[in-house]
Amino acid sequence: MTEIIVVxxxxxxxxxxxxxxxxxxxxxxxxxxxxxxxxxxxxRNLDLIMGCERRVVYDFVNVIQGDCTLKQALINDxxxxxxxxxxxxxxxxxxxxxxxxxxRVLDELTADGFDYVICDSPAGIEKGAHLAMYxxxxxxxxxxxxxxxxxxxxxxxxxxxxxxxxxxxGNGGVKEHLLLTRYSPRxxxxxxxxxxxxxxxxxxxxVIGVVPESTDVLSASNAGVPVILxxxxxxxxxxxxxxxxxxxxxxxxxFVDVPKKGFFARMFGG
Amino acid sequence: xxxxALFRRNPPTANVAKERLRIIVAQERSAxxxxxxxxxxxxxxxxxxxxxxxxxxxxxQVNLEREDGHEVLELSVALPGAKQV
Numbered sequence: 210m211t212e213i214i215v216v217x218x219x220x221x222x223x224x225x226x227x228x229x230x231x232x233x234x235x236x237x238x239x240x241x242x243x244x245x246x247x248x249x250x251x252x253r254n255l256d257l258i259m260g261c262e263r264r265v266v267y268d269f270v271n272v273i274q275g276d277c278t279l280k281q282a283l284i285n286d287x288x289x290x291x292x293x294x295x296x297x298x299x300x301x302x303x304x305x306x307x308x309x310x311x312x313r314v315l316d317e318l319t320a321d322g323f324d325y326v327i328c329d330s331p332a333g334i335e336k337g338a339h340l341a342m343y344x345x346x347x348x349x350x351x352x353x354x355x356x357x358x359x360x361x362x363x364x365x366x367x368x369x370x371x372x373x374x375x376x377x378x379g380n381g382g383v384k385e386h387l388l389l390t391r392y393s394p395r396x397x398x399x400x401x402x403x404x405x406x407x408x409x410x411x412x413x414x415x416v417i418g419v420v421p422e423s424t425d426v427l428s429a430s431n432a433g434v435p436v437i438l439x440x441x442x443x444x445x446x447x448x449x450x451x452x453x454x455x456x457x458x459x460x461x462x463x464f465v466d467v468p469k470k471g472f473f474a475r476m477f478g479g
Numbered sequence: 480x481x482x483x484a485l486f487r488r489n490p491p492t493a494n495v496a497k498e499r500l501r502i503i504v505a506q507e508r509s510a511x512x513x514x515x516x517x518x519x520x521x522x523x524x525x526x527x528x529x530x531x532x533x534x535x536x537x538x539x540q541v542n543l544e545r546e547d548g549h550e551v552l553e554l555s556v557a558l559p560g561a562k563q564v
Binding site (some may be wrong): 216355357359360363364367396397399400401404405407410411412 | 489490491492493496497499501502503504507508511557
């Protein structure tokens with residue numbers, strides 16, 4: 210049984226690609242066979258975050274248009290054997306994606322025995338975002354604790370509830386989860402930032418992960434190694450917890466309280 | 480965070496954000512799935528009502544509710560109190 214998960218948000222720059230990369234690595238690291246697809250046609254970036262940009266020969270649009278087979282276009286991750294990346298097209302226009310074509314690719318991945326397909330949605334609510342969510346079984350809605358991101362997420366939740374195959378077929382709809390990124394417990398404590406509970410209350414969804422604001426995210430994208438693989442990082446642990454929750458484990462949220470600092474750290478920064 | 484940072488905190492605005500979002504999200508959710516003419520209908524109704532009573536634009540609520548099989552268009556106008564007239 211293949212589960213299709215869309216990582217979406219509406220707003221740009223909130224961490225969809227970072228999240229797609231880390232969730233897919235995390236699932237694959239636990240032995241699942243995972244494909245992660247970049248739906249951002251024209252603005253390919255997942256390949257950079259996954260560190261496979263120089264190995265892209267064929268892309269998603271090539272597969273859909275029959276220029277190559279799906280096998281030729283899937284890039285096997287260097288570190289994790291069961292992880293495959295399907296890059297977005299960089300040059301062609303975004304209308305090159307068709308609903309029929311996307312369905313064919315997803316059907317083939319299902320037939321090939323993939324456990325999970327992660328669809329990395331582009332920002333916005335245009336065609337790419339629509340197709341990324343259309344066939345999904347579950348949705349991870351990435352949100353920053355910030356007004357425009359929360360509002361856009363709510364808009365996306367409306368689309369998930371109406372413009373998806375599951376919604377149209379009326380078989381329970383898409384299962385939705387929230388994943389908060391760039392969370393700063395310190396700013397929440399001082400009342401400068403909305404808390405997990407605030408966002409949860411406004412959007413009315415369960416939270417599958419809270420990723421703290423971390424300098425490790427930029428370092429990870431600089432290096433092309435998804436942040437979940439940096440075991441020393443809080444962001445990595447937070448993403449790994451989210452992966453465990455996706456797999457059905459129930460874990461308490463971490464990194465939502467201000468870390469206790471010693472006297473010297475408080476006085477001199479750290 | 481050093482010593483100086485202790486003295487220049489940003490004002491707590493999270494509650495303002497939450498309150499604003501609560502209102503706009505509720506408003507956008509109620510408009511979702513409804514027919515496209517609702518906003519225009521609301522505006523035109525407001526024009527007509529304004530000919531007779533001086534009402535606040537916020538005081539006119541147009542809601543469409545679905546109850547098993549049929550739809551109810553609900554119009555609610557909060558008239559200004561006697562003192563204000």
